[in-house]
Amino acid sequence: MAGRGRGAGEGEGITAGVSERLMFAYAEPTEETPLSLPELRPPAELPPPGGGAPQPASPAAIFDRIRKPLGRVSLPALRRSVAVAAATELDRGIGFLLVPVFLAAGVIYYFSLSTEPDLYRPLAAVALIAVCAAVSRSWQRTHLVFMATLFCALGFLAAKVETWRMATPMLGSEIQTRLTGRLVTAEAMANGRVRLTIDLMSTEHPTLRYAPDRVRVSARRIPPGMTAGSMLTGYVQLLPPTGPVRPDSYDFSFDSYFAGIGGSGFFLGDPKLIAPAEAPVGARIASTIENAREGIADHIRTSIGGSEGEIAAALIVGVRAGIPEEINESMRRTGIYHIISISGLHMALVAGTIMVLLRGAFALFPDFSSRRPVKKYAAAIALASIAAYLVISGIVVAAERSFIMLAVMLVAVLFDRAALTMRNLVISAIAVILVSPHEVVGPSFQMSFAATAALVGAYAGFADYRAGKATAPPAKRSFLGYLSRKLAVGVGGAAVTSLIAGSATLLFAIWHFQRVSPLSLLANLAVMPIVSLIVMPFAVLSALAMPFGLDGPFLYVMGKGLTAMIAISAWISERSPVDAVGLISIQSVLLATIALVIATMATTWLRLAAVPFALAAMLAIPHVRTPDVLISEDAHLVAMPIGGGELAINRERSNEFTTDNWKRALKAEDIVPPETFAKDALDIADPVDLPPGSPFYCTGDLCIGRHPSGAIVALAENRDSARPACGFADLIVINDATAYNPCRDPRVLVVTKRQLARDGSAAVFFDTQSATARAVIQYAVEKPYRPWHEQRKYTREARGLPPYEKPERAKSSQSSQ
Incomplete structure (x- = not known):
């Protein structure tokens, strides 16, 4: 009993605090002694063999100190140590922290299905699992499994209900x-x-x-x-x-x-x-708010002018369609585009500015401030302010999510709770998932919550480390030294914040956008002080002064801050290397997500379990094959990498958005347009004579190019022009919905406009091991269709019909207008 009491006491001491250290008892582990990790003394503290002052230890000595205790570790002791740590995590509430994780898993599973499920099945599953969870309360492990399954089922059901509730009618054809x-x-x-x-x-x-x-x-x-x-x-x-x-x-x-x-x-x-x-009443209210937004936006544009006025309108009322694309692109390349989208940063700065102003105003009345909870007053007014900011910004999803997060934190202040905690973040995540489940599979939700969770977890860990460490009182410094130290701390904190948030969102950004911002740390360090100290505070002051017509000076200062931000962004963007990184595997993103969840939510040594998942995520990044050919869903555009960072396309003028996306996915730097010849003027005796890596050569209704692997790609406008290519092409794309396969050779892959209309854009992969093997094609849309793809079956192209021709009567009616 004494042994068990001592083991339990050691377990409590081990698991108290985030920065606890688990130590090995250097005796052989027994049934009553839980396993713990070794406490390594710094090399400078290791005494020399003959005594005297401590000397630095050699790497071999350090390794020997680690190896000997680890060599005596037994599997039962490891299991007991894991059990102790797991029990401690449960006592600290990790079960609640994992609720949004399981909800999100259910949502992701629903949207990854290839067929649309019925509504009654997930309802029945939730009811059954809930009963099993209630019955199993006496068996803790079984109960935990059922609870995790229940939240996954609830996430699945929430996504299904949202899809059923939306039921958006989609146009079937042009x-x-x-x-x-x-x-x-x-x-x-x-x-x-x-x-x-x-x-x-x-x-x-x-x-x-x-x-x-x-x-x-x-x-x-x-x-x-x-x-x-x-x-x-x-x-x-x-x-x-x-x-x-x-x-x-x-x-x-x-x-x-x-x-x-x-x-x-x-x-x-x-x-x-x-x-x-x-x-209707709802429509009238929405119109009133929208007109107020537009009126404020026009006033801001007139007062500031230029691109700065457009960005100021985006920051204050969320109207950002007028920002020039070159400025948008420079901010994307430098990793500061998050400043434009109204999100957690803007909500936090608005709430912080309001609270600072109010606390300063209350400080002018010391008698009142000493008798009243002025901090709660400031939090309540800040909550009302960000609610108004949400409404005037158009209640976009990103702002809605950020409002929920900030509202939870401000309400925590009203009830004397810590504002910046993982529990508050979890509450906001649960609210967002249940209200808008589809946001879980989007980049905005994933990146914002990943960055916030990483920052909250890092802040909590650092706070616990500081709390458990005795510090000497700071030495007296001169005023200049004090300012220098504060500046260094501020710059260092901004750098660490940017580094943590950037690391947490890196793989999500690569997966969704196939790009990174190599100089984002530099850009954020240079720009964020301007945004935090000048742009957003003066934006808040201008909003407060606008009803009285006194906003001019504040908007002027805000505009000057935006001018500096634009200049810094453009300067860094011009010096930023190519940011396209190509495709990564979905497995790496999932593994990185698991690592992030463990690292941010665990508080004991179990957080070390994040390390193997993080390493596996890094190793799994290149486990994806880059397509050899990409085909647009309208069959108008085909792209093929030809080596040297060049991407060959079949049209002189192409859709800029599609081309830019393909460039990033295929890690191409330059676009190579086709070489066009007059009909019958293309002097190629045999297309097989084209060297590998040739761009497209077009004549009449036929274009021919050759992939670096040697495969020949032909693009035809109709079936008749495609027939000659059957003798030499490996891939034929026919831009005609009425055409069918003109080739008898099964090794030739033929893709028609009708197939693309039904199944979406396509990626083609050639067999690098066999020149005679048929190419493999992957379409973007699977069948049977989910509700957001049902309209595809009704297009003229999907039904094999020619393009619609307007009757002469309709033409003359339109021309008379």
Whole structure:
């Protein structure tokens, strides 16, 4: 009993605090002695064999000190040590911290399914598992397993319910029609056009039988009096939402489905205002808020002007469509684009500025401050301020998620709880997952929570380390020394913060965007002081002074800060190396996620379990094969890397977004356009004579290129022009939905426009071991379709029909407008 009591006491001492040290008892482990890890003395403290002053130990001596105790470790002792640490983690509440992890796992599993499940099955599963969890409360391990399974099932059910609840009607095919609708938002873009989001009321000429509820279209200009809530009409060309530009990339149909956007396009003329109709109360409130946003944005643009005015409008009211693309790209290359998106940084700076101002104001009244909880007053007003900021910024998802996180922290202050804790982060994560499950598979959710969890975990670990370490009182310094030390601490803290957040989000950024920012640490160190001390505080002051017409000086200072930010970003961007890093495996991202969860949530020595997962994640990064050819879903664009960092494409003018995405995925630096010849003027006796790595050569309706592996790629406009390529090509892409395979040789891979319309963009892989093997193709969309892809089956191309030709009567009607 005494032995057991001593073992338990040692276990309690071992597990107390985050920075505890587990020590080996250098005696042989017994059944009653739990295993612990060795406490290594610094080499300088090792005494020499003959006594005297301590001497540095050799590497062999250090290794011997580690090896001997580890050699006496037995498996039962290791199991007991793990059990002690696990029990300590449970006592400290790690079960609650893992709730959003299991919820997110269920959400990810739902969205990774190849078929759409029924609603009643996950409902029945949740009910059954809940009963099993309640019955198994007496058996702790079994109960924990059932609880983990229950939260996974709840995440699955939440995702299914959101999909069922949205049920967004999606446009089935490209069409021209006259629409009538209510304007939701109008955003001026940098290219001079205006992007309109419209709730459809009716369509005519032709009338759409399955019209979407909401569309997003652009116009050259809009009437002066058109604002949110206005009724408008006009002739538009609408297109269904597109799929991923390549397999495993961002799915625009998925995003449109959960945003409620059923189609996109552009006005063929200018929209016209019509007599307003009675709008629901919710629509009127939304229109009032949107008009206020636009009014504030216009005032900011007028006061500051230029690109700085557009960025200021983005920071204050979330309107960022007008920011020039070159500025956006420079901030992406330097890793500071997160400044533009209203997120946790902006919410925290707004709340912090409000609290600092209020605490300073309360300090002017010492009698009142000494008798009242002024800190809680400041927190309550800061909470109301960020709620107003959320509303005026358009309640976008990133801002909504950040508001929940900050609101939990400020409410914790109101109830005398620690504000910056992992538990508060978990509460906000649970709220976001249950409200918007689809955000779990998006880059915004993953990167923001990964960065925040890493920062909170690192801060907690450092705080515990400082709390358990005796420190001598600081030496007296001069005022200059004091300022120098504070500056060094500030710069060091900013560097460490950027390094921790960047490391936590690195693989997520590579997976989603195939790019990194090599100089992001330098850029953030240079820019963040300007944003934190000048831009955002003066933005808050300008918002407070705007109702009184006194915001001019504050906006002026804010604009000067943005000028400095733009200049620094452009300077660093010009010197930043190529940031495209290509594709990485999904296994590496999953392993890195597990490592991050363990490292940030564990508080005992079990956090060391994150190390093997992190190493495995790094080793798994290159375990992905880069496609040899990429094909767009409309069959218009084909790209092929030809070596030397060059990417050959088949068109002189290509979709810039698609080309840029393909460049990053294939680690290409330069685009090689095709060489075009007059019909029958291409002087190639035999296409096999083309050297490997040749770009596309086009003549008439046929283009030919050769991959570095030796495979020949042919692009044809129809079946007749594709038939001659059957004798020499390994891959033939036919830009015709009515065409079928003209080749009898099964080794030739033929891809038609109809196949791409059904299955989305494609990636082709040639067999490097055999020149006669058929190429392998991977499509972006799997069948049977999920709800956000159902519209694909209704396109004209998917049905094998030729392009739609407008009747002469409709043409003459449009020309008369």
